Amino acid sequence: MTSRNAAQDLPIAIVGGGFSGTLLAINLLRYGVKVALIERSSAQLAKGVAFGTRRPEHLLNVRAANMSAFPDDAGHFLRWMEFSDKDEANRFVPRLTYGVYLREALVEALAKAGPNAQIVNGEALSVDFGTDAARVGLADGDVLECRSVVLALGNFPPVPHPVLQGLPDGLYYPDPWDAPAVTGLDGLDHVLVVGSGLTAADVVLSLESSGFKGKVTVLSRRGLKPLSHAESGPVVAPVQDPDRRGSQLVREVRRRAAELGWRAAVDGLRPHTQNIWRRHSVTAQASFLRHLRPYWDIHRHRLAPAVAQRLEDLEASGRLRYVAGKLGRAEERGGRAAVSYHPRGESGTQVLEVDRIYNCAGPDCDLSRVDLPLVQGLLEQGRITGDAHALGVDVDHLGRVRGADGVVQDNLLAVGPITKGEAWEIVAVPDIRRQVWGLARFLADEHWVGGEGL
Numbered sequence: 001m002t003s004r005n006a007a008q009d010l011p012i013a014i015v016g017g018g019f020s021g022t023l024l025a026i027n028l029l030r031y032g033v034k035v036a037l038i039e040r041s042s043a044q045l046a047k048g049v050a051f052g053t054r055r056p057e058h059l060l061n062v063r064a065a066n067m068s069a070f071p072d073d074a075g076h077f078l079r080w081m082e083f084s085d086k087d088e089a090n091r092f093v094p095r096l097t098y099g100v101y102l103r104e105a106l107v108e109a110l111a112k113a114g115p116n117a118q119i120v121n122g123e124a125l126s127v128d129f130g131t132d133a134a135r136v137g138l139a140d141g142d143v144l145e146c147r148s149v150v151l152a153l154g155n156f157p158p159v160p161h162p163v164l165q166g167l168p169d170g171l172y173y174p175d176p177w178d179a180p181a182v183t184g185l186d187g188l189d190h191v192l193v194v195g196s197g198l199t200a201a202d203v204v205l206s207l208e209s210s211g212f213k214g215k216v217t218v219l220s221r222r223g224l225k226p227l228s229h230a231e232s233g234p235v236v237a238p239v240q241d242p243d244r245r246g247s248q249l250v251r252e253v254r255r256r257a258a259e260l261g262w263r264a265a266v267d268g269l270r271p272h273t274q275n276i277w278r279r280h281s282v283t284a285q286a287s288f289l290r291h292l293r294p295y296w297d298i299h300r301h302r303l304a305p306a307v308a309q310r311l312e313d314l315e316a317s318g319r320l321r322y323v324a325g326k327l328g329r330a331e332e333r334g335g336r337a338a339v340s341y342h343p344r345g346e347s348g349t350q351v352l353e354v355d356r357i358y359n360c361a362g363p364d365c366d367l368s369r370v371d372l373p374l375v376q377g378l379l380e381q382g383r384i385t386g387d388a389h390a391l392g393v394d395v396d397h398l399g400r401v402r403g404a405d406g407v408v409q410d411n412l413l414a415v416g417p418i419t420k421g422e423a424w425e426i427v428a429v430p431d432i433r434r435q436v437w438g439l440a441r442f443l444a445d446e447h448w449v450g451g452e453g454l
Helices: 004-008 019-030 076-081 095-116 198-209 246-260 262-279 282-291 293-300 305-316 373-381 416-423 429-449
Strands: 012-015 035-039 117-121 124-129 134-138 143-146 148-151 190-194 215-220 320-333 336-343 350-354 356-359 400-402 408-414
Touching: 012 019, 012 134, 012 143, 019 035, 019 095, 019 416, 019 429, 035 143, 076 095, 095 117, 124 373, 124 408, 134 148, 190 198, 190 350, 198 215, 198 305, 246 262, 262 293, 262 416, 282 293, 305 320, 336 356, 408 416, 408 429, 416 429
Parallel strands: 012 035, 012 148, 035 117, 148 408, 190 215, 190 356, 215 320
Antiparallel strands: 124 134, 134 143, 320 336, 336 350, 400 408
């Protein structure tokens, strides 16, 4: 058995080495806390899926000026990029460049931390919580003893679509990030993208950059598409945390949009969005998700102007079309897929024959379907449970995970997109960097209280 004093000398284990996990590790190491960062894919260490792309056409959706990894050093990324003027600060740089930035920041933190830092290249399969320590079981049979575990699992793969599941590999790609998804394009005439958000935009651009010359149909329930950032960064006057709720808040935002423009109205809410979400009841939150979420998403999660222009050009040429409708049936027919859908607001169905289908419907947040032994094991133990809206793991405002009994656990925490049910806005770099900075301070304080001293 590990004594309490010995347990305080154990590392904090972070499962997942993407943006959230990497940045939490860096912040903890800055406080002198021992860390073991566990990542099963060495290629995604300090990058994750979003910043692990190797495609230069995938740009950040946030200006360089707001992409520092550290909330206490707003110019960190700009200095790393050697950007010095306003025009450069307004740029939307390739995501692969940002991945290099993150990895260099991690390497620098590791060099300074010495024996306090440990990188574990492997998959965490289980966690056994003892009275004084937790033991993470790895796929190679090793066991890592730690004092607490932080889940930084990022976004899970896309929601499986039952209509498309029966189609063969090569005709249907359930995960658009699979490497073969944009290969073998010669001879393809028409492809279907299901879902119209930022991932769909990535897929369309990747197809074009890979030499695809055919047509793309983007199908979603409402036919909405992300809007564009302005060419230069908005100057938004600080606004007080709105005290209105529900429909009154919506009316207030619309009023401000009419006065200042919709971008300024939305951006003015950014410092307060999480608090606004938390003040609403579960019922009110569910109403927002059901009725307003698609419209919020296209205004809040915008495209880089260059990306938006490329998509507009494809639309104007007739090669890209956005369609509103609901999938009905899909079957293989002579090596192609025959897909029927119900157009929004119309009766009857229409049929598309396409050479390939990509699922860009967004990450699956149903924990029961997540194909990770660690997640399934924690569910079986009752250590984790889904939040009220099935957006991810149920946590409190500090990131401590609630078990199936509703009790928060000090030795099991979570960060990043899987905490969306508590914070709502927790997928972009500016939001996650604040979250991990606060969690690092909390864990470092615990470390100090435990007798380690910083």
